[in-house]
Amino acid sequence: MSRRADNDHPLVHARALFGLSQQALAERIRGAGRRVRINVATTKKTVSCWEHGRTPDEATQRLIAIAFDVDERTRRAMPWPHWLPGPDLPELYQPWTAAGTVAVLDDVLRSGRMDRRKFILVSGVTLTTLLHDWLTAHPDIAHAMAQEGRRVSTSMIDRLADRITDLQRDDDTYGGGDLITEAEAHLSLAHRLLAYGSYTGDQGCRLHAQAADLARMCGWMTFDTGRHATAQRYFNAAMRAARTSGDVLLGANVAGFAAIQHYSVGNPRDADAMIRTAQAAVRGHSTPVVDAMLSARQARALAKAGDARACYRALNDALDHLGAGRRDNDPAWAYWVEKSEIDMLTGSCLLDLGRPAEAQTKFTEADAAYGPGYVRTHALYLSRMASAQYQQGAVDAACDTGMQALSLLEMLNSARSTDHVRDLAASMTGHLRVPAVRDFRERVAVVMAA
Incomplete structure (x- = not known):
C-alpha cells in the first residue's frame, strides 16, 4: 500500500489471522511460557506496546513464536516482527496505478483457485487502509498502450461486454458454482489484453472496467460457493480495476457485493464501513438507483450488527432513492435494483x-x-x-x-x-x-x- 496506519503492525495481522484479542494473545504467551518453563507476565498492555513499536526480548519472542505456531528456524531467520504470520495478499501492497492493477489481476488469477488458511479475510485496520486508498488514490487512468502485441479490436471488447451481460443473467439462474470457470477464463482474457495488447485510452478504460466487472463476478461466485478468502482477493482486484477505469459507480458496486461477504461472515461493522466509503466516493456522481442499492446493503449490515434504528433509516433511504425513478445514465449492472429486491432485503433485516x-x-x-x-x-x-x-x-x-x-x-x-x-x-x-x-x-x- 502507499500508506500504512500508525498501528498497522504485523502483530495486529497475526492476531487477526488466529482470531486473538490482545488479552487472548497475552494468555496464550503465558501458557507457552509455562510449558517451556519461562516465566513471563505478559498482559494486554504489553501486547499493545509491541504493536506500537516496542520490541519484545529474545525469550519472549520465542514464546510469541510458539503462540503463533512459527518454527524456531523461521523465527531466527528474520528479525522481529517480519517472521510473524500474516495475510499472504501481495495485491494489498501494489501501487494504485494501471501497471499495479495489471499486476494484481495477474497474481489473483494465478492463485485464485487456492483458498489456503493463511489467506484471511482482510478486516479492521487493514481494510480501513484499503478503503482509504481506494477513496483517495489518484491512479493514472487507463491510458493508451503501444505494446508489441496485437492490436485490440473494438469488436473484441464488444464481444467481451456481451459475455459479461450473459454471465450476470446466468448467475441469477444457476448460481456461481457452475459459472466460475467461465468467468475466470474471461477475466484471464481481459488481463492478457491489458498486459500484452495495444489499445487506445478509451479502449483501456473499457477493458479495465470489464476486468473489474469480471473480477467482481469471480468474487461473488467464489463467495457463493463458500471460498471466502479467494472471493475477497477477487473483490480487491475488482476495486482496483474499477478505480483504474475511472468508473466510480462500478467501484461502488464492487464494494456493495464485498460488503455482503463481510456481514455474512460476521463482520457487519466492516461491511458498514465499506458502504460508507462507497457512498462518499459516489457523492455528486451517483444516480438514485445506485444510492438505493448502497442504502439497502447498509441496512443489511446494520441489521446484522443489531442496530435497528439505523437499519430502518437506511431502508427508508433506499425506498426514497428508488422512488426518485430511474435515469438514462443508470449503469447497466444496476438492472436488478428494483422494489422487489428492496422488499427482500427488508424481510431479511426484519428476520x-x-x-x-x-x-x-x-x-x-x-x-x-x-x-x-x-x-x-x-x-x-x-x-x-x-x-x-x-x-x-x-x-x-x-x-x-x-x-x-x-x-x-x-x-x-x-x-x-x-x-x-x-x-x-x-x-x-x-x-x-x-x-x-x-x-x-x-x-x-x-x-x-x-
Missing part, C-alpha cells in the same frame, strides 16, 4: 432483528414479483421465509416452504443458498417427533449429500 411475522409478509410480497429467471434468489428467500415461519411456531408450514426451497436448490450450485436450509434443518432438533420435520431433515440430508 435478523427478531420480527419474523413482518419479515414473512415482506418475503411474500417480494417473491411474487420475481420472474422464473431468478432461481437462486427464489430459493434463498424461500429458505428465509421458512425460517420466519419456524420462528413463529408454524413448524409444518416452515417444513413445506423449506421443501420448496430444496426443490430449487437441486437445480443450483450455490453453497450460500444451501447453508440457509441446512441451518434451518439443524435448528429443528426440538421438534424431531413432528413427521414433517423428520421428512424435511431427511430430504435436506439427501440433497446436501448429492
Whole structure:
C-alpha cells in the first residue's frame, strides 16, 4: 500500500489471522511460557506496546513464536516482527496505478483457485487502509498502450461486454458454482489484453472496467460457493480495476457485493464501513438507483450488527432513492435494483432483528414479483421465509416452504443458498417427533449429500 496506519503492525495481522484479542494473545504467551518453563507476565498492555513499536526480548519472542505456531528456524531467520504470520495478499501492497492493477489481476488469477488458511479475510485496520486508498488514490487512468502485441479490436471488447451481460443473467439462474470457470477464463482474457495488447485510452478504460466487472463476478461466485478468502482477493482486484477505469459507480458496486461477504461472515461493522466509503466516493456522481442499492446493503449490515434504528433509516433511504425513478445514465449492472429486491432485503433485516411475522409478509410480497429467471434468489428467500415461519411456531408450514426451497436448490450450485436450509434443518432438533420435520431433515440430508 502507499500508506500504512500508525498501528498497522504485523502483530495486529497475526492476531487477526488466529482470531486473538490482545488479552487472548497475552494468555496464550503465558501458557507457552509455562510449558517451556519461562516465566513471563505478559498482559494486554504489553501486547499493545509491541504493536506500537516496542520490541519484545529474545525469550519472549520465542514464546510469541510458539503462540503463533512459527518454527524456531523461521523465527531466527528474520528479525522481529517480519517472521510473524500474516495475510499472504501481495495485491494489498501494489501501487494504485494501471501497471499495479495489471499486476494484481495477474497474481489473483494465478492463485485464485487456492483458498489456503493463511489467506484471511482482510478486516479492521487493514481494510480501513484499503478503503482509504481506494477513496483517495489518484491512479493514472487507463491510458493508451503501444505494446508489441496485437492490436485490440473494438469488436473484441464488444464481444467481451456481451459475455459479461450473459454471465450476470446466468448467475441469477444457476448460481456461481457452475459459472466460475467461465468467468475466470474471461477475466484471464481481459488481463492478457491489458498486459500484452495495444489499445487506445478509451479502449483501456473499457477493458479495465470489464476486468473489474469480471473480477467482481469471480468474487461473488467464489463467495457463493463458500471460498471466502479467494472471493475477497477477487473483490480487491475488482476495486482496483474499477478505480483504474475511472468508473466510480462500478467501484461502488464492487464494494456493495464485498460488503455482503463481510456481514455474512460476521463482520457487519466492516461491511458498514465499506458502504460508507462507497457512498462518499459516489457523492455528486451517483444516480438514485445506485444510492438505493448502497442504502439497502447498509441496512443489511446494520441489521446484522443489531442496530435497528439505523437499519430502518437506511431502508427508508433506499425506498426514497428508488422512488426518485430511474435515469438514462443508470449503469447497466444496476438492472436488478428494483422494489422487489428492496422488499427482500427488508424481510431479511426484519428476520435478523427478531420480527419474523413482518419479515414473512415482506418475503411474500417480494417473491411474487420475481420472474422464473431468478432461481437462486427464489430459493434463498424461500429458505428465509421458512425460517420466519419456524420462528413463529408454524413448524409444518416452515417444513413445506423449506421443501420448496430444496426443490430449487437441486437445480443450483450455490453453497450460500444451501447453508440457509441446512441451518434451518439443524435448528429443528426440538421438534424431531413432528413427521414433517423428520421428512424435511431427511430430504435436506439427501440433497446436501448429492
